[in-house]
Amino acid sequence: MYEANYSEVSQFVLLGLSDSRAVQQFLIAFSTVFYLIIFLGNLLVVLSVTFDPHLHSPMYFLLANLSFIDFCLSTLMVPKMIFDLSSGQRTISFQGCVTQIFILHVLGGSEMVLLIAMALDRYVAICKPLHYLTIMSPRMCILLVSGAWAIGLIHSVVQLAFVVHLPFCGPNEIDSFYCDLPWFIKLSCIDTYKMEFMVTANSGFISMATFFLLIISYIFILLTVWKRSSSGLSKALSTLSAHITVVILFFGPCIFIYMWPFPTVPVDKFLAILDVLITPILNPAIYTLRNKDMKTSMRRLCSQILSL
Numbered sequence: 340m341y342e343a344n345y346s347e348v349s350q351f352v353l354l355g356l357s358d359s360r361a362v363q364q365f366l367i368a369f370s371t372v373f374y375l376i377i378f379l380g381n382l383l384v385v386l387s388v389t390f391d392p393h394l395h396s397p398m399y400f401l402l403a404n405l406s407f408i409d410f411c412l413s414t415l416m417v418p419k420m421i422f423d424l425s426s427g428q429r430t431i432s433f434q435g436c437v438t439q440i441f442i443l444h445v446l447g448g449s450e451m452v453l454l455i456a457m458a459l460d461r462y463v464a465i466c467k468p469l470h471y472l473t474i475m476s477p478r479m480c481i482l483l484v485s486g487a488w489a490i491g492l493i494h495s496v497v498q499l500a501f502v503v504h505l506p507f508c509g510p511n512e513i514d515s516f517y518c519d520l521p522w523f524i525k526l527s528c529i530d531t532y533k534m535e536f537m538v539t540a541n542s543g544f545i546s547m548a549t550f551f552l553l554i555i556s557y558i559f560i561l562l563t564v565w566k567r568s569s570s571g572l573s574k575a576l577s578t579l580s581a582h583i584t585v586v587i588l589f590f591g592p593c594i595f596i597y598m599w600p601f602p603t604v605p606v607d608k609f610l611a612i613l614d615v616l617i618t619p620i621l622n623p624a625i626y627t628l629r630n631k632d633m634k635t636s637m638r639r640l641c642s643q644i645l646s647l
């Protein structure tokens with residue numbers, strides 16, 4: 340019976356962020372500019388770290404991987420959004436929708452684990468400086484990065500395994516500019532209470548737990564620095580407050596989207612903009628523009644590219 344119904348929905352309609360033409364035009368301009376900055380900024384980070392031997396250290400390897408994930412995350416969502424806005428076409432195929440959800444959760448899960456790895460790296464560098472190179476060895480870096488991807492992959496597979504066979508027979512309008520689980524599940528024509536619980540437990544709980552873990556680890560680092568010398572505190576505070584800002588901006592929308600399965604006000608789609616357009620800019624900006632080595636290296640790279 341499900342099989343027959345299943346084929347009735349072969350595509351979804353993405354309602355997008357707004358029906359107003361003026362707002363849409365603003366979104367096109369805004370997203371295009373931001374996407375270009377994300378593209379160039381993150382590419383520059385990856386190239387600098389790859390080609391500059393001065394930047395061959397655990398912190399920069401992790402940073403380059405973060406930039407790569409941010410770049411993929413934006414590329415998954417923003418070009419399609421811009422295309423849909425400017426062409427007026429708003430459909431996405433069933434497979435396209437499932438693929439988008441799958442990749443989104445692989446990238447999101449990996450990014451969260453990578454942020455934990457970066458906090459660990461800062462912890463070891465600040466609190467155990469003498470053991471830094473032995474603990475954060477190249478092998479450890481590869482382990483952390485491949486662990487991040489593996490966990491992202493497992494998280495996404497587990498989640499999709501539950502929902503990919505849901506029957507769809509009725510409405511097919513998604514009130515957002517991309518496909519994600521909360522909206523996808525709601526369109527299914529069986530009672531999805533258990534599914535919603537599963538998504539909340541899986542994605543919501545992971546976002547929440549990671550968020551608190553990161554905040555606690557940053558507080559722990561600050562306390563350690565403060566105990567050692569109060570003069571180092573202001574420098575550590577300025578570095579870490581930037582990181583904490585990124586973490587709040589990244590996790591806030593995630594927690595809201597997954598922990599609030601029945602939104603009364605549709606703000607979650609606007610919050611998602613933060614994750615695809617704002618944090619991917621903030622990450623390279625915060626981790627690099629405040630960093631002398633990185634700035635020098637980028638300047639060198641740019642002048643090399645320009646003189647080719």
Ligand SMILES: *[C@@H]1O[C@H](CO)[C@@H](O)[C@H](O)[C@H]1NC(C)=O
Nearest residue numbers: 385400403404407480481484
């Ligand atoms: C990611 O990290 C690994 C392990 O440290 C490193 O070998 C690789 O070059 C990094 N990837 C990017 C895109 O920088």
